[in-house]
Amino acid sequence: MLIHRRRASQAGCQQSHRGVAATELALVLPLFVMLVLASIEACTMVFLNHSLSIASYEAVRVAINFDSTNSDVIDRFDTLIDARDVAGAALAISPANVATTPRGTQISLTATAPCDQNALLPPWFFGGKTLSVTTTMVKE
Known part of the structure; x- marks a missing residue:
């Protein structure tokens, strides 16, 4: 029992x-x-930031050449952004015309992309934000 x-x-x-x-x-x-x-989502944004950094760096490498034009710079940027499937990316070039920029002048490229268009998930964490990367080099 x-x-x-x-x-x-x-x-x-x-x-x-x-x-x-x-x-x-x-x-x-x-x-x-x-x-x-x-x-x-954080890893996706790190990838987006890295993609903008790479594209900006490669584009500014083209921009500092003595015979480059703005269209060459934009083409290089667009090629890399398209290869990495980044949506809505934009590029700002300073000074405005790299072909007429004198040697020894700093050229800055600012690449931006909206987080909403590049997120894998609904915009809970990074909604409404834009990532921006600036790369600067001296014209050769």
Whole structure:
């Protein structure tokens, strides 16, 4: 009789633990999913920032050549941005015309892209923001 009572009490204990585990899952799973999604979105924005940096750097390398034109610079930028599937990217060149810029002058390129158009998830974390990268080199 004593053995039967212990088994009955152990069975109730297991059911109690199942309820605790279900409650813990219900509380922790949404937080864990949110953390994973935020990490994925942050990695996407790091990739976007790196893509803008690479495209800006390569375009300014073209801009500092003595025989380059603005269309050469824009073509190089667009080629790299298209290869990395960046949407809505824009390039600002300073000074406005690299062909007439004298040697020794700094040329700055500012690449921008909206986070909304390049996000994998709905705009929860980076909605309405724009990433911007500026690269400066001296004209050769």
